[in-house]
Amino acid sequence: MSSVSDRVVAVTARVLKVDPENVKPEDNFTADLGAESVQSIELVAMFEEEFDIEMEEEAALSVETVGAATEFITKVCQEQGKL
Amino acid sequence: MSVASRRKEHQLVNTTEPNLLEDTFEYSLPPLIKFDGPLIEHIDGQVVEFDPKSVETRDIVVTDTTFRDGQQARPPYTIDQMVHLYDLMAQLGGPRGIIRQTEFFLYTKNDRETLDRCRELGHEFPECTGWIRAVKGDFRLVKEAGLKETGMLTSSSDYHIFNKLKFKSRQECMDSYCEVVDAAFEAGVRPRCHLEDVTRADFEGFVLPFVDRLMRMSEQVPEEQSIKIRICDTMGFGLHYPNAELPRSIPKIIYKLNQECGVPSDRLEWHGHNDFHRVHANGATAWLYGCDALNGTMFGFGERCGNPPVEGALMEFIALKGDLCGIQTEVITEMADYMRSIGLPIPDNYPLVGKHFNTTRAGIHAGGLRSDERIYNIFDTTLLLGRPPRVALTDKSGADGVAHWVNEFFGLKAEQRISKIKCHKLARWVMDQYEVEGRMTAISDEELEAKVQQLMPEYWEKHKLAAV
Numbered sequence: 001m002s003s004v005s006d007r008v009v010a011v012t013a014r015v016l017k018v019d020p021e022n023v024k025p026e027d028n029f030t031a032d033l034g035a036e037s038v039q040s041i042e043l044v045a046m047f048e049e050e051f052d053i054e055m056e057e058e059a060a061l062s063v064e065t066v067g068a069a070t071e072f073i074t075k076v077c078q079e080q081g082k083l
Numbered sequence: 084m085s086v087a088s089r090r091k092e093h094q095l096v097n098t099t100e101p102n103l104l105e106d107t108f109e110y111s112l113p114p115l116i117k118f119d120g121p122l123i124e125h126i127d128g129q130v131v132e133f134d135p136k137s138v139e140t141r142d143i144v145v146t147d148t149t150f151r152d153g154q155q156a157r158p159p160y161t162i163d164q165m166v167h168l169y170d171l172m173a174q175l176g177g178p179r180g181i182i183r184q185t186e187f188f189l190y191t192k193n194d195r196e197t198l199d200r201c202r203e204l205g206h207e208f209p210e211c212t213g214w215i216r217a218v219k220g221d222f223r224l225v226k227e228a229g230l231k232e233t234g235m236l237t238s239s240s241d242y243h244i245f246n247k248l249k250f251k252s253r254q255e256c257m258d259s260y261c262e263v264v265d266a267a268f269e270a271g272v273r274p275r276c277h278l279e280d281v282t283r284a285d286f287e288g289f290v291l292p293f294v295d296r297l298m299r300m301s302e303q304v305p306e307e308q309s310i311k312i313r314i315c316d317t318m319g320f321g322l323h324y325p326n327a328e329l330p331r332s333i334p335k336i337i338y339k340l341n342q343e344c345g346v347p348s349d350r351l352e353w354h355g356h357n358d359f360h361r362v363h364a365n366g367a368t369a370w371l372y373g374c375d376a377l378n379g380t381m382f383g384f385g386e387r388c389g390n391p392p393v394e395g396a397l398m399e400f401i402a403l404k405g406d407l408c409g410i411q412t413e414v415i416t417e418m419a420d421y422m423r424s425i426g427l428p429i430p431d432n433y434p435l436v437g438k439h440f441n442t443t444r445a446g447i448h449a450g451g452l453r454s455d456e457r458i459y460n461i462f463d464t465t466l467l468l469g470r471p472p473r474v475a476l477t478d479k480s481g482a483d484g485v486a487h488w489v490n491e492f493f494g495l496k497a498e499q500r501i502s503k504i505k506c507h508k509l510a511r512w513v514m515d516q517y518e519v520e521g522r523m524t525a526i527s528d529e530e531l532e533a534k535v536q537q538l539m540p541e542y543w544e545k546h547k548l549a550a551v
Contacts, residue, residue, distance in 0.1 A: 037481050038481070040482075041504055041510055042510075
């Protein structure tokens, strides 16, 4: 099974329509990957779907980079017994 | 004093708790209007002070001319329509009669039937009064209708006296008007002299001598018949700015009539027009400077650009008094809906009743509404007008706007509210309308409702079907 990191990259690439090979942990969703307002919401929604979790809206939307998203989602998955 | 000597340092009052100034913006009322000093006017070389706080104790009122001036701007209302509007107006003004009077034409069979049917409703307020030309014979109509008071045209500018009414001199004009006033007295009717075009009149040369004479005539009749003066800013030339010149200065007009001619405040009435967008501020100014009655029409419908909107005057009244005083503000919405239903257009952005008066479109504003509706709502419009704040969706609305619309649509509060994350499909559809489809118009509520049903079926089932 893919790692959390790989799945985060895959969802990010699919929602933002970028090549997964070019998505790095330090990439900022907005500045580097070009996420617009609605795409940020879509990313959170797709992460929730991918990992079958519920994320607190404000906290999830405050995450800025791909690496930070991996950490955040890992933590939520652990809390919600999904890992 | 030089600019430099007026400079002073201002210290930040640091706090971690917001100061929302709720003494003024208490939300359950329109923001209160407070003063911290007198109003100052220079009149005939003297400094004159007016106490704006006097409105808190004076019996200021709104009077209505929806069926007279208001009707001059549109095709006639039917009798049933006028009776229904009168009934709603009585509810709106409340038991204390904040809408104190309304005036009616008396010339046709329909006019008289309307008046009879309105009075048959048995409301104490608004009192029905008449409106006639300055013609002695017209008092027969007033007397036959059994009215205690009627307005009559007493035009006061030379534009009217010479160029319209064709009098040969001001003296001839004044004598003619006074003959009609005498006829009113003889008929046992209180005359309300409408000083038409007063803001373009020779104030010292005609208006003041005429009103002096009217006050002398009033001394000959019982108090209840004494003459009222309606100050008619017929062309909207009146100015509310301090120290404007006569005849355009509202403070000076009221001061001279009130203090020099001795017309009591409760016999002074302001009637404005909106030709220069000043109509509401001018009307409220009249209250502040000593005129007790503010005459207007529902939603400002009136000759040319209209009159002071009664609903706006009522909000101003509440803001000045700091109390609803029995005014049933929610009836404003009912009256607007009724006006629309009988074909009177009310612009979408019209204050208090327009379709979008409390609708925000910008996503960043919708975000504010989502966290605390007071941020972008003028007062508790749900409580006072039955109109919750809304968001209309465009390309500027963002996910915040979409989420706000969805929550308002389902009527969800607090913890029940759906997060914007759960609205992502609808937000995507909205954005694609503009970015992919090239749409140039706002999205209607009907379109959104259909899309919510399609894209958020679980919520539709839970909240919409459950409500049905």
